[in-house]
Each structure stands twice: as C-alpha cells, then as structure tokens.
Amino acid sequence: METRDRITTTELIIIVVNYVLAAGVFTLPRTTVERAGTPDVWISVILGGLLSMITGLIIARLSQRFPGQTIYQYSGKIIGRPLAILLGVVLIGYFVCIGSYEMRNVQEVTVFILLEGTPGWAIAGIFMWVALYLCRGGINAISRMCRLMIPITWTVFFGVSLLSLQVFDINNLRPVLGQGMSPVWRSIKPTALTFTSGEALLFLVAFMDKPKKTMKVVVSATLIAMVFYIVAVVLCIGAFSVDGVVTRTWPFIDLIRSFEVNYLVFERFESLWLTIWIMQIFCTFCIAFYGAALGLSQLTKIPLNHCLFALLPVIYIVTEIPRSLNGLFAFGAGIGNWSFFLFGVLPLPLLIIARLRGARS
C-alpha cells in the first residue's frame, strides 16, 4: 500500500459496525420468522452472529499474513495471478451489488414512506454524488463520517426502540423453544446477508496501524451489530406476534408507525428514524463503494478517483435492475447466498493454501 492513510483499531471497529448495520433491520424480523414460524428467531440471530464471527476471524487471520495489503493485492501470492484477477473481479462485483442493494432499499423505503412522489433517480442521484465526494477523501474521510454518525444513529435507534415498548407484549415471544431447536436452525440462513462483516476486512485491514488487533475488531464489531439486530427482531415480534410479523413488508418501520407518543415534542417517529437510518445505510454504501473502487484501482492500476467515477453508473444500473419489490428481496437473498460462499467457505482454503505455500508479504 503506497498510501499514508492509517486508521486505529477503534476506528476500524466503528467502520465495520457501520458497514454491518444497514437495510437488514427493515426486513430481518420478517425473513427470519417466515422460515422459523416461532418467536425464537432471536436465538438464530445470536447463532448467525457467532457464525459470522468465526468466518470473520478466518478472514482476519488471512489478512494478518499480509499486513498493509488488500485481498486484491495478496490473493495473487496465494492462488496465482489469473485466479486472483478472477477473485478480484468477483469481489468488486459483490461490493457493487451490496452498494446497489442498499441504495435500492433506501429508494423503496423513501418513496414509500418519506417522500412520496419524489422520483427514485433523484434520491439515488443525491445519495451517489455525496458518496462519491466522501470516498474521494479516502479511508480517513469515511472513518470520520462513521464516527460522526454513531452517536446520532445509536441514540435515535435505541430511543425509538424504548418508545416502542408501549406496544411490546412479552407473551408474543413466549414460549421459548416451544418447538425445539429445529426452527432456530432453519432461520439462521436469512441472517447471513445482514451479518456479513468479514468481507469489509478483506481490504480494510490493510489500513490498520496495528493489524495484530484484527481479531478484536471482528469480535467487537459483530457483538455490537448483533445487539441492534436482536433488538429489532425482539421488538417486532413483541409488537406484532409471530403471525403478524410475517404480514408486514417492512416490520421495523411498521413497528415505529404502530405507536404515537403524547408526552414528547413529536408524536410520531418514523420520519426521524428513517432519515437517520438512511444515513446509516449511506455509511454501508460508501464502504462498499470504496471497496469496489479500491479493488478496481489495484487490479488495473488506474487511479482510485477515476475508478470511483467509473463505478458510479455501474452501481446505478445494478440498483435499477430489480423490477419489483419481490425482485429486490430475491436480489438480497441472492447476495446473501453469494456472500455465504465467498466469505463463509472460501477464506479457509485460502488460509490453508497460504500456510502451505508459506505466502507472506
């Protein structure tokens, strides 16, 4: 890496948390309950988080062998140049898809609830240009953005969650494990998309000033993100019951629309929460966008700024590919499967080969 950009361990934890927390909160309660049919899906969320932590640790180990280098740079030393280029292209494609998926979610939700009548391209346009501006500033700009975001998004998220307790009914979460563990296992799969955190480390570790602490990053970031997703799932089931949550397209947004508060300045909070959460998704988008552009730049030796410009139209086109809401959800599930293979299965053989061949930077 020929850059002077460096980030500390805490900063990286914050970036990874911001990367993991995204549009998954909108739909996770529904997608998990649909598969399980019981209220025990919060256990699935915990298990899913732990699983993603394990894959994250493997990726961390892999990255630690090549300090200061991204996957795009070091994969050649493990599997040879041609395969490495292929892997790089797949990774770039993946990050483009993540960015597009998140942006499309923002479009759908914003047009549906926040700004009815505003065309999707206007929302996407502003979103992309601000992201471009931010990413041109490099990893430190993104890191600072993430740090700015955290106090705002966390306060609003947990504040609104507390307010939603007035529609919460603990009986909707009982009985615990009434149908045993099999529903819990079934619903781990949908958590894969929401929890993918390891992939960002494939390029982010290169910026760390102390790469030895990557393990700490994986564990803390996953645990923090897990809290958010557990809260979302538990509150939605508590409010709507298992039977109700599967009927809601965006369960978490409907949760916030399900109550009115008489004792505060505001009576309703969906607009505030959604605005804030769009900022959260913006962080994810920027990190994915940056990851894709960085890969393109390192594979082709084209300057990063040019790659950012080049990828913008690609991301926008992919964003508009799903023709319907179901298309978008299928797209999301597809990315989930993809990430499961790419980051759940692949890093282990890469690590083993790297060990066998003694590849190091």
Next chain:
Amino acid sequence: MKHLLKQGSSLSLLIVACLLLSSCWSSSPIEDVNLEAGVALDVAEETETEQDLAQKGGEYPKRNKVSCTYQFLIPQGAIGSKKEGAQSKNYYNATQTGDSIFEAVRELSLRSNRLPIGHHLKTIVIGEELARTTKLSELIEFFSRDNDIRPSVLLFISKGKAREVFRDSLPGQTPAFVLNGTFNNRRRITRIWEPVSMAKVVGPLHGHTSFALQNVVVSGKETKFSGVAVIKGSTGKLGGFLDEAELDGLVWLTGKGEGGSVKTYSSDNNKLVTYEITGMDSKIKASVNGDKIAFHVLIESKGRIAEAYFAGGERLVGGTIRKARETLEKKVQDMVKNTVRKMQHELQADVAGFGKSLQIQHPSVWNKVKTNWDTVFSSVPITYEVKLNIEDYGASSTTSD
C-alpha cells in the same frame, strides 16, 4: 477568460441554489388537504347525496357492498369568516358506497378539490351488520397496506350503524377523536377494553385466533363505550358481544384494568359497599392431565373502600373489613364466571388469553389443539381464586350510620 469563468461558476451556483431552495418536491399546503380523522364502514346503503348524484349520472361500475364514511377535518384557516367559524363544526363527513374501499376513497376525489391524506387517521369504526357478514381482514386490508395510514389506527365495532358514530358531536369536538380519547379513562373504569390498534389485529387475524374490539353505541350527540365485540378466529367475523358487565369480568380475568370500581351488596342487610381498584393482576395457570386440560385463574387486586353503607357506623377494622373484602371477592368471582360462561357456551371464543397461557405453559399440548382451540376451550373446566387487599379507606374511617 478568468472573468468568464467566474461568471460561469456564479451562474451554476445560482442554478444549484434555485434547485435546492425551491423546497419540497411533492408538498401540499395544509389548508388544501382533507385530513382523514376517522373512517366508518357499513353495509352498503347509499346516502341521499349519493342517490341524487347517481340519478344525474354520477356513478361508476361497482357492486354495492360497503359504505365508507370518511370524517375529514377542516383546517381552521379554511373555515371562513369568524362568525360562521365559531358556530360551524370543524369536520365534515363524506360517504361513498362501493366494493373496493380504495376505489371508493379515490371516487371521493370527484367530489372535492381537496386531497385526502391518511397520515392522521385515528379511528376505524365498523358497523355490526357489516362485521357479521364480512371478514375483518378484508375490511382493514387497504388500511393496513397503505403507506400514509399508520398501523396505530384504533379499531372499533359499533352496534348499529358505524356512520352514526361520526354524525354529530358535542360542540368543539370531533367524534373520531372523542373515541380515541375515551381510552384515557381506563384508569377510572374497568368497563373499557384495551385500545386495539391495527398493528395488534393483523397477528390474530392471520393466525385465526379470537380477539375482542371495543364496542361503541351512539345516541344523539353522544357516544358511549358499551362492552366489546368478539371477533371469532375461525370465521374472522364478528361472533357476538360481551355487554358492559361481561366486559368488566373480562378485564378482571385478564388483569388488564388500570383502575375502576367494584360495587356489591353485603349478603345480610343488603347494604352497599364499593371498592376502588388501584391495581390488579391475573395469572392463568394451565394444567394438563393426560388429554384433559384445565385452568386455574388467580386474580389479585389492591384498592380502597370508596363507599361503605353496611354494618352501621362501625370502624373499618378486623371483621368489618374482612366481611367487606369477602363479599367483594365473591362479586368479582361471579362477574368473571359469568364472562367465562358466555365465552364458553354462547360465543365459543376465547378472548381472555387462556390459549396463550396453555401455549406458553404446555407448548406440545397446544400444538395438538391450536387448530380448533375455540371449540376445545368451550368445554374446559376452569377454577377461580380472587384475592383483594383493601389497603385503606380514605378520609372516613367508619362505615355510614
């Protein structure tokens, strides 16, 4: 050249500023919108206005199934001159009959220049006749799908015509809001059911379990909460009503009351004693023996003596207070039994959460009976235990002379 560049950049700045400062994309001023406050749904019966309009050709192809009456708020600025404004109502109702509820509200757009918006819809009232014949899930389908209308909308059933509930009100009040506000009195009386919002019914409707909705009746300008309507899980339609006393029992059974009173007469001398509830709780314990399911209900409450005419001027200590407590406990037990009898034998619907207790305490048994729970429930033996704790007796320490 440099000058030109400077001009160009300031021009582009101007354009950008114009774009950004021209405010919202799809805004509409509040004076120009029709704020929906409530919706009343009835079996199709066209109003005089509608019939008149239809005669003049103002009609569209439809099957007459539902009459939707929208209560719209008139923004204060739009009322007109002050003299008139002081007298006139701040709402008006418009009825449209049809089959699709969505199409009906859009048809209303032919009768007004104002855009109806649903962000502030608070109340949906469904008339008895419609609720008995149409699935509730169909009636709220549009409202639960719409992006403006929030799932926090409260649902009511009206014995009689729902649109009557919205017709008139005391001066300065809006009927749709009066209904919602009445729930604030749950601290004062146990004959109010909990407010049930749309968010809370999508689950039971989807899972085919029975539940209760507040019933409201109307006379002239006044509305009154009167018992609950029972929506049966098996049909998804209105199955019957629990009257005020039976609702009282239901509130005790579920422990959902926040405050209120219990009145009874002492057994020996027929004198009155009234108890003010300051807290209540109930626990339903399910027991399973082989195939036999049984429930035990434990109701606990604390409160104070509000009125005591019995026992002739005695101090409220020892035996006197025990006697008062025992008669009150018996009264509560009788109310609860009466409610359960009605639920089991007449309505055949469990709206008190017995099924939920069984599900939590014996999940495997529940899985066997859940598909026809309401039928199973109607023959389940239930025992009761009521414990009242009279904590104080106010400023007067004796009974009346």
